[in-house]
Amino acid sequence: MVTDSEEIAEIYREISKFPTPLKGCIGPQVALKDRGKYCTIYTEWSQRDLEQPKRVKLCREYIVFCDENSIVYNGPSGKCAELQGELLTRDSPSGSLKAVLRGHYNKKGEEQQYLEIWSKNSKEKSINLTALDKHGKVYEDDQFGCLVWSHSETLLLYIAEKKRPKVESFFQTKPEISANEEDEDVIKAEKWQKPMQEDQFVYWEDWGEALVNKNTPVLCVLDIESDNISVLEGVPEHISPGQAIWAPRDTGIIFVGWWHEPWRLGLKYCTNRKSALYCVDLTGSECLQISSGINSVRSPRLSPDQRHVIYLEGGNVRTHHQCYSLSLYDLDKKITSTVVKIVDHPTVDGFTGIYSSVLAQNCWAMDSQRVLIDTAQRSRKVTGLSDLIVVNSATGSVTSLTAGSEAGSWTLLDVHQDLMVVSCSSPNCPPNLKVGFLPTVGKEQGITWVALDEAEPLPGIEWKILTFTPPFEQENPKFPGLQFEGILLLPGQRKKGVKPPLVVSPHGGPNSVFVASWMLLPVALCRLGYTMLLVNYRGSSGFGQDSIRSLPGNIGSQDVKDVQCAVGSVLKEGGVDSEKVLLIGGSHGGFIGCHLIGQYPGFYKAFATRNPVINLASKLGTTDIPDHTMVQAGFDFAPDQLPTPSVLTEMLSKSPITYVSQVRTPVLIMLGERDKRVHPTQGLELYRALKARGVPVRLLWYPDDNHSLSKVGTEADVFMNVALWFDFALGITTAA
Template sequence: MINDLEEIAGIYRELSKLPTPLKACVRPQVTLNHKEKYNIVYAEWSQRDLERAEWVKAFQEYIVFHDESSIVCTGPSGNCTELQGELLSRDSPSGTLKAVIREHTNRKQEKQQYLEIWNKTSKEKSINLTALDKHGKVYEDDQFGCLEWSYSETCILYVAEKKRPKAESSFQSKPELSVNEDIDDNRAKIGQKPEKGCQFVYWEDWGEALTNKSTPVLCVLNIGNRNISVLEGIPEHISPGQAIWAPEDTGIIFVGWWHVPWRLGLKYCTNRKSALYYVDVTGNECLQISSGINSVRSPRLSPDQHHLIYLEGGNIKTHHQCYGLSLYNLDKKVTSTVVKIVDYPTIDGFTGIYSSALARKCWATDSQRVLIDTAQRSRKDLIVVNIATKIVTSLTAGSEMGSWTLLDVHQDLIVVSCSSPNCPPNLKVGFLPAAGKEQEIIWMALDKVEPLQGIEWKILTFTPPFEQENPKFRSLLFEGILLVPGQEKSTKPPLVVSPHGGPNSVFITCWMLLPTAFCRLGYSVLLVNYRGSCGFGQDSICSLIGNIGSQDVKDVQFAVECVLKEEFVDSEKVLLIGGSHGGFIGCHLIGQYPGFYKAFATRNPVINLPSKLGITDIPDHTVVQAGFDFAPDQLPSPSVLTALLSKSPIIYVSQATTPVLIMLGEKDKRVHPSQGLELHRALKARGVPVRLLWYPDDNHALSKVDTEADVFMNVAMWFNFALNRLQQLETIEHIEASPTKV
């Protein structure tokens, strides 16, 4: 074990520099004089900058030489270059132009947003969106945001916050005109008619990580005359986003989320009621395409513009679930299901689709096949779906790389990112073979990335004991991902156990900074995908409904005990870490199994379900996971509140003896920090060692660069404290047990 703080920080600093790909796009094909062909692959990467305490974006270009269907050679073109101020960017369909949404701070220290049009050599246009004042800030998030060129390359589509009326105090005096201000500023002051006494009116937002998003609108910029149109005709009860152009630029296809009676949190919640819509460019007609019964997302138009695919959820109310792939025929105006929701893994092992979003470009050139990356148990695989035959084929099953993410498809040239728990992300390319021969695909790396030495990993499969089986959903398995440090076989490392949050999320065998860093410190790490995790079939997800605090807790404990039986980790040095619902499980574990875990570190844990209910952005989650129906216009009955309390870890706190480190984000709207404070007070009152860290500028994920680094260092020190404390107690017990020499 490593105890030196400088050495611990050095390991984190080294690993945190490794970048993660954000997106990639294939530029148009170029044919040389001797008939050789090549494409440029443009990739954007994200990297932590510890000195600046911020995430930075950089881009890199690669050259891919190929013939008609096979790659000859690849390589990077130049070095990475940092991107400054870019919120969104998109190449035009022809590849000759690029649109950029950029944020810039002017001389008055005011943030302004610009839409820029670039050609191959220079900036053609720079339009100050803030000054035009047609809307609020542009949405750059994955939930609503988009930046789409029309097929004619004359217009740009994006989503922004609706312009709000100006407001001021009832006692505000009239603005004074100044000779030092320019004429435009004075004209603006004269033209304003603020609403008196409305400056503190509450604007409902979309919850955790979307706190500055309230009322999105679809905006179309005419590049020629610089005119911005905010599309009208959209139903007032929905919020639009994820928009694309309809065939021949006749209108816009978008997802609309219901925001009545009030907005529920959207981040990580793909179950929200929504539908696909079409609105013409004049705003005179808005038609609903999908039923509106279930949740939908990620509409993607085929290259021949005859078909629209999208993901559609089922009738269960968990925040994430297995999804079907729906197909809308634009010619016949008919919807069909291509891939059904999978309740239990099929004979060939397919477990269903669990993607939070489809890649922006996911169609093959033949307009008959769609590529999707999705969790398949504890891996993320790349599959091909044939919309005509409805056959699902895996391109990556059985590969040595742990997980695959689709970034782009252009004329059947595929760009993917792949990684493993011991190998940082790297980009690969390959040509999609003809239908029926997809598994013959040959991948070639764009850049060489070596696995880290001294870290091994494997997937463990667990079968719950008979008494722990769910009577409604029997024969369900679950898994864990085990990372093992390379060290002397005679030395048994401590074990760090981590159940994921959600609860309907999943650990996949990809690159993860914190587990890898702890493995480098000398710990084995067990990541547990208990029953209820995504990627194992809909039955597994449904099995957890009504059984939180019991089934998930027992699964984690059973997985740990199975690992301990293998006797390659130190059974007396088992540690625990978890956030959100993972913190909920962790708090149950230290209460239900007193003394088993020697230390616990938790981020924004769920402690008390009844007290969480009224202050979270997702109250439905609390009620549904506990096994009850949620109604926004009804208060929970006393019996429901009693049941919620019985499933809460706070009722076991009197039995806990494990030292606990609590880390809270002050701006957390998902699990209010009062939950962690309640735990802190309860442990402190009972004399259990406890430490609280409070991050005033962070939210639920605690993902700011400086926060994340501080979390790692404090968890490492907390574990060291607990293990050193354990060693001291063992020494004292040994001395007391030894015979006294006279």
């Protein structure tokens, strides 16, 4: 075990330096004289800089030489370089131009946004969007944001905040109008531009956690030649547009519209929000609703032949994440069909359904028939049907592209002319990139992957996936026969006869999932000498829709028992110290953790929790997702109805705060002051209850962070405090 604080910090520094790929773009293939061809691959990465502290964005380029559909040679092209101020970038379809949205702060500390157009040799234009004042800030988030070239490469599409009227105090001194200004036209203009005094402090409702100050998105089109910006009209007033693409022949815009009436519920991590697919023409005179609007949709992607749009569509399950169908809209016939249905139970070949939050920007094969998707499949096993699949839109067949791979997790970054670039990683191996050509229909499993760069597994860390079956008495009678899994990380260099402590981690969500990928915190704790158990309890994504359906109404019971069952199974194997079992979890993982230390008093020697859910009843009025709280507790949600006393009583009974009198485990609580998902008053409620009962408890308060506690400085501080708290609880150190 590593216990010295300086050594702990050095291990964290070493592991946190590995960059994470953000995007990959394949350039056009250029023919060579000897019949071969080559292309460049542009990639962007994010790396933590602990000294500043901040995330640094890097770019790397690779060159790939091909012969027919096989890769002859590949390698890096130059060295990586830091990108300064780039918020969004996008190459034009031909690769001859590049659009860059850049942020810059002036001497007054005010952010200015510029849209730049680059050719291969120079910057062609730099347009100050802030100075033009046609709209508010451009959205660069992955929920609404987009930066898309038209097919003709003469127009750029993006999403921005709608321009708001200027406001001022009622007591603001107003300039006098001179005599020669008092003609009718000037007076009308003055009245039109007059700041709104009564609106100075009006409340602007945003889209919640991680989407603060994003209220009314609008579709914007920049004409490259004239520098003219058009804010499109015609979008229905009850929806907010985003994830937009160009319609065929640049005749209009296809986009996702989210309902924002009667109010905006939190959208981040919530893929179930009522939404529909729309198409608006460039004049704004006609806006056609393409999908039904009954469920949720996202990620529209136009086929290369511009005849079809593929997109993800949710079902009637009201959880915030679930299994999704793959829908296809025929633009000529104006008919929608389902390509891949929602999967209730895993199929015979092991396919559990589609759980992607977003499709890759380019996901179509050249044949305009096949679609490439990365999706969780259980815990992303490397046997059977793994997590990078190709779907035939004509037949609905699903084929794995990565079955049998040693990597645990695959992510599609780009596909161009059937050349794919993907990122893959494992719990003991940081992300690396691979390329490969998509074979012809029916031969997809014969793909050959070639590494763009090599990433060696960290020495001394092993991992495996464990499958658990709940005991008979813990079966869900409505959904029997469900299994769940855990990912076990094992530290190396263990002393003979000395068993390592076990750290148990249930994920948040609760309908998210741990996948067998590179994760900073578990790897770092494993390097300190802890065995890590990441539990995908029933209700996790990737196991079929029935698994997700089984959890609402059973939180605080089914999920808690699943985690304890997984821990018991690992302890029976005898590879860890049964007297040194520790616990960590955030959000709903914190909810489960608080239940565990209350329902199994003294079993866990220490607990570290980030922004935990403590009291479902008190959470209702403070969260940006009250529907989630109601649905997971087993009740229907209606925005115009208040919960009855009996409902509130039932919600309280499912809350871990009811077990606080039984808690003996020392607890470390870490809260983000700007958390809109689980308000910090939840953690404060736990802190005060434990402190009043004499239970060892420590509270860390991060004023500049939100629910994810993902700022670089926050992450590092969280890790150090968790490691020292665990050492203190195990008696390895005398203070924490």
